[in-house]
Amino acid sequence: MAKKKQDYEIFEIKLVKKQRLSPSFMRLTFGADKVKYLQAYAPDQWVKLIFPKIAGEGVNVPDDMTPYEYYRSLPEEIRPDIRNYTIRHLRPKVNEVDIDFVLHGAEGPASAWAIEAEIGAKIFTIAQCEFPDHRAEDTAEIGSFVWSPPRGAQEILLMADETALPAAIGILEQLSALEKPPKVTAYFEVPHEEDCLPTPIWPGLNLQYLPRNVGTWAAGAQLIAAANSVAIPKLVENAEKQVNDEIPEEEIVWQRADAADDSKFYAWIAGETSAMRTIRLTLTKQRGLNKQLLNFMGYWRKAELH
Numbered sequence: 646m647a648k649k650k651q652d653y654e655i656f657e658i659k660l661v662k663k664q665r666l667s668p669s670f671m672r673l674t675f676g677a678d679k680v681k682y683l684q685a686y687a688p689d690q691w692v693k694l695i696f697p698k699i700a701g702e703g704v705n706v707p708d709d710m711t712p713y714e715y716y717r718s719l720p721e722e723i724r725p726d727i728r729n730y731t732i733r734h735l736r737p738k739v740n741e742v743d744i745d746f747v748l749h750g751a752e753g754p755a756s757a758w759a760i761e762a763e764i765g766a767k768i769f770t771i772a773q774c775e776f777p778d779h780r781a782e783d784t785a786e787i788g789s790f791v792w793s794p795p796r797g798a799q800e801i802l803l804m805a806d807e808t809a810l811p812a813a814i815g816i817l818e819q820l821s822a823l824e825k826p827p828k829v830t831a832y833f834e835v836p837h838e839e840d841c842l843p844t845p846i847w848p849g850l851n852l853q854y855l856p857r858n859v860g861t862w863a864a865g866a867q868l869i870a871a872a873n874s875v876a877i878p879k880l881v882e883n884a885e886k887q888v889n890d891e892i893p894e895e896e897i898v899w900q901r902a903d904a905a906d907d908s909k910f911y912a913w914i915a916g917e918t919s920a921m922r923t924i925r926l927t928l929t930k931q932r933g934l935n936k937q938l939l940n941f942m943g944y945w946r947k948a949e950l951h
């Protein structure tokens with residue numbers, strides 16, 4: 646069978662640096678020759694990180710499968726854990742990529758690895774790459790990012806919890822570099838006050854960090870409160886309100902905006918899945934925002950309490 650056309654490459658990456666940014670964030674820098682081919686088309690570009698169950702095990706993807714299909718085909722007992730993480734910084738000239746991990750404890754393989762891994766430790770990544778000898782006919786659609794604001798956007802709403810903070814700060818950095826940065830309202834929920842990481846600022850930016858330890862807030866609760874109170878720009882209110890199209894509990898929340906190029910408003914909202922479900926309904930059904938202008942991404946799922 647012919648090799649599938651795709652730009653996703655699987656390769657090994659080595660931990661070259663660890664830097665504690667705050668109580669909840671650890672920046673891990675990875676190196677590998679192939680990092681120079683990695684692509685970050687947008688500040689929320691993500692890669693898949695693969696944490697092998699058997700340390701040191703290699704990867705041999707059959708020609709007729711994509712790396713992801715191959716992993717899905719493995720029996721569960723030996724199938725490695727795969728998690729999505731955002732490219733925080735990419736330095737192709739020195740073959741390095743930074744990923745900011747939320748340290749949420751040792752119960753998750755990714756968080757546990759970030760806590761324990763020593764310099765030199767290796768994992769695999771599946772990532773969008775472009776190679777110099779790449780032929781146009783081999784090019785699949787570029788992907789693994791959502792941020793794609795309309796050219797006419799004048800007002801932007803960003804909502805993120807800690808898992809989406811690396812992407813959200815990257816978005817602020819990109820906007821701040823524009824000749825005329827747009828008006829941005831941003832709510833970033835983090836576990837601790839010390840997790841309020843620095844961001845660029847400009848006169849049109851209204852950023853509120855919402856640390857959960859100032860009070861006894863549950864994860865997502867302050868973002869939900871913000872969705873109830875945020876001022877909705879008059880120009881985007883949808884007079885008819887939205888029909889009720891709740892996303893069922895078992896489905897992931899992943900809704901991309903479909904905004905026209907001349908849309909004035911755009912929103913990027915990511916965090917814990919059940920909070921995303923509530924915020925989506927609040928902003929569309931109750932607050933009357935047109936869902937075509939909104940991106941909602943469930944970045945992780947809170948364990949059910951029994």
Ligand SMILES: Cc1cc2nc3c(=O)[nH]c(=O)nc-3n(C[C@H](O)[C@H](O)[C@H](O)COP(=O)(O)OP(=O)(O)OC[C@H]3O[C@@H](n4cnc5c(N)ncnc54)[C@H](O)[C@@H]3O)c2cc1C
Pocket residue numbers: 691728729730731732744745746747748749752753754755756757807808809811812943944945946947948
């Ligand atoms: C596109 C995308 C980009 C992402 N980028 C980043 C990123 O840059 N940095 C980052 O840290 N995360 C990021 N995430 C989220 C990350 O993939 C999840 O948090 C993932 O579940 C962590 O895997 P784990 O193995 O540590 O825990 P899991 O095995 O998935 O979960 C184990 C337990 O931990 C809980 N849990 C998982 N994540 C958290 C958390 N953050 N806080 C508290 N409890 C948690 C689960 O509810 C479960 O009970 C991203 C997710 C997506 C979809």
